[in-house]
Amino acid sequence: MKKLMSGNEALARGAYEAGVKAATGYPGTPSSEILENIVQYKEIYAEWSTNEKTATEAAIGAAYAGRRALTTMKQVGMNVAADAFFFAVYTGMRAGLMIVVADDPGMFSSQNEQDNRHYAPFAKMPMLEPADSQEAKDFVKIAMEMSEEWDVPVLYRTCMRVAHSASPVELGERVWDDEKIPEKWVRNQEKYVCSAMFAQKKRPMIEERLIKLVETSNKIAINRLEWGDRKLGIIASGPVYHYAREIFPDATFLKLGMTYPLPEGLIRELAAGVEKVMVIEELDPFIEQQVKAMGIDCIGKDIFPRYGELLTGDIEKACAKAGIIPWEKVAEQRDLTPQGLPGRSPVLCPGCPHRSTFFNLARMKDLIIVSDIGCYNLGALAPFHATDFMGSMGAGFGVAHGFEIGGIEKTGQKIIGIVGDSTFFHNGVTPLLNMVHNGSNVTLMVLDNYTTAMTGHQDHPGTENTLEGKGKRVDIEKMVRAIGVEHVLKANAFDVKAVDAAIKEGLNHEGLSFIIIEGPCFFVGKNTKPAFTVTDVCNGCGTCLKLGCSAIARSEIVDEKTGRKKSSIDPVLCVGCTICAQVCPRKAIVSTQAA
């Protein structure tokens, strides 16, 4: 009986079946559900690590110890992890190791678009790419066996449309004796100490291995020629294979499950057997350039876009434009959606602890607000528009220091760096050390909501729980003081005036100041109190609407004196956080309990 599973669920099942014993990662869309599913299998140790590099190192160590291991990350996390997996290509391991990266073509939830397939030739490791949930499961075992046969980590590249789509999966059994103790470690410096003298000796082997892996790529069952009509031979991998199959049901396909190194033999066989080769791939011309380097002409990025997703409709339109398919085959384009519909971007939830910070920051002038990745980046959007920058994890501190050494404060503007709690631990601590050591004079804030909220409420070193259960909580204030920050301030996120005062005190302080704004994410505390309501006293001034709370809206009732519409609060959405009542200049917002 087949089971409907998402790609991420199926990958987790694959890890179970393949006898994986250790799994690590840092949350990030669209990869987060992999570990959340793996932790359901009690046979596998699973943890959220502090960042992707730490997670990768832990997985590498577990594979050194002799246990099949994997690590998961989102597409940009790959850049953080890179320093670790490059050396593992040199050392090899004592058991299979898989580096799982979930790409995000179309940038649905990422700060940039990047094609992580390039990391395979860059780090010189083989790469597999599943196209659906069945492959997402099956490829784990194939990757583990390949990793062990060739003594090299395997890059497992998935993407949003595999991770978050579901299709039927045939399940298998776990192939591992969980009682087995790892073999005793024997010191082997030539293999595991990556100093230059040892690494230089191994360097030729790294190249020779890739050449030999081409033969594996030619023979492996997941790379297959599907002969059909001989006019067109299409090379595709991942979900793009399915999009293309739907448009060309009768064409010849070379369906690739292993995309590095490429199967040169199969590609030449395809080219010899069809009139024209076409490479359909999302993002960069990764396969196309290699095919062309083999001296084989092909259609590729001359007709397909180099960025964004390449869905069925995009492929159809590009092919029709190039005369490969008739326009009649393309779905009729009906212009039926009314123009100028208001957008519905995500907003800070009712009861969010970040609301007070951005309400206050939006009212302050001459500030450069250097922000970071997390729910608090919604402070960039309406109605706050209260940030100047967001780039990468930890950059909220790192770039704030850069503004300072660039001398921007001479313009009279002040700098404030903001990171969230999980982001602080991920990569905010090292820029803080840098600022303390180099005598920085900026104001830093940690918005501590006791969770990694945006990716679905995962733990981090500042929480008491771990992925598997109880852990030790690292206290941000103690840590920051221990590092050498002298001016540390704290404020309750649900006290608007206290937050305002803390920010102002931090900005007025000569020297580095560090403000911790504390308050649980609503979904951690789930502390629902009686809803608030708007009384007749409201004159429609609109201050509460500047909080960007989806529970508050303008009503149809007009205030006679001002002619403005009064506010109203949706009792179903309101969780009683009190912030609107605190900012109302006329004290018109009261608890339904008091009303």
Next chain:
Amino acid sequence: METINFLITGVGGQGTVLASEIMAAVGLAAGYDVKKSDLLGLSVRGGAVLGHVRWGETVYSPIVPEGRVDYLIAFEQLEALRHLGQVKSSGTILVNQQKIYPVLVSSGLAEYPSDEVYETSLNRTAKAVYKIPAVDLALGIGNSKVLNIVLLGSLSSLFDIEPTVWEKVLEERVPKKFTELNIKAFHEGRNWMKGK
């Protein structure tokens, strides 16, 4: 056979993800090949959400190709309008008669589309349009949260799949203490379609 394409739209927190899960499971139980895709990401509430479900003999892509939606199931009026361009002229629209103002509208920075725009746009798009008072029907049996299952009940009446197949999937997918409520909601939506 032609693949049947469903597009589910709504606002985060309305129960669209569970609805698309149930539709995929029902398709599988009815003997179809099935694929489904949800656009997930931010865990914050209140953003627009989109789900794709496809039933067929062999389904390739998990995403409904552009312009090929057979059934648009909209949980909110504005979110229905946003995706009208995807619906086939032979398609069907089921829409929950509910307005949820985006913050841009509630804070006075944008206008919610007028009822006139809403009506004319819907009617010129599809062969059949069902405007379902799902919130009222759900409240009628005691809980507005089951509006998603009310809509599935309405949808079910358009297919030759035994209601027991849907009921069995519901039993598997919803918490035990809410099974009865959900099955009631399903029939509430299904009965509303009678004579429409």
